[in-house]
Amino acid sequence: MEITQKFINELTYKITGACIxxxxxxxxxxxENFYHECLKKEFEIISIKYKSELSIPFDYKGKMIDCKVKCDFLIEDLIVLEIKSVADINNVHRAQTMNYMxxxxxxxxxxxNFxxxxxYHEGHETFxxxxxxxxxKT
Known part of the structure; x- marks a missing residue:
């Protein structure tokens, strides 16, 4: 199967639906850990493949560094899902999510943000x- 923008957008819709x-x-x-565990179950129910708390490798000048950086979910090896349960999403959260991607x-x-x-209206952003x-595209 070819990975297209349409496929990625449809997967995004399913992930957002699972969060909702x-x-x-x-x-x-x-x-946050409560929502994390519930999402793992929901992804299993709707047959979405994921990696949870995936360690992200970092190549610094040709040397792999173990920075202990983990994203909450890597969905289908295509989409990073970062979850929060905070009063407000701020630019640090956005930067973290984009850097993981x-x-x-x-x-x-x-x-x-749960x-x-x-x-749908106030709790998610995509990048x-x-x-x-x-x-x-298709």
């Missing part, structure tokens, strides 16, 4: 990398 489902059942205001060389990342009333632009 978890939020609908659990509500806002719980700790670029270090892993994947086309897209999603930042979700500490909101409505994830694309240069790898997304290089994909066919």
């Amino acid at each position: 489902e978890v939020h609908k059942i659990a509500g806002a205001g719980l700790f 670029n270090l892993l060389k994947v086309p897209k990342s999603i930042l979700v 500490n909101v009333n409505n994830i 694309v990398s240069k790898y997304f632009s290089n994909l066919n």
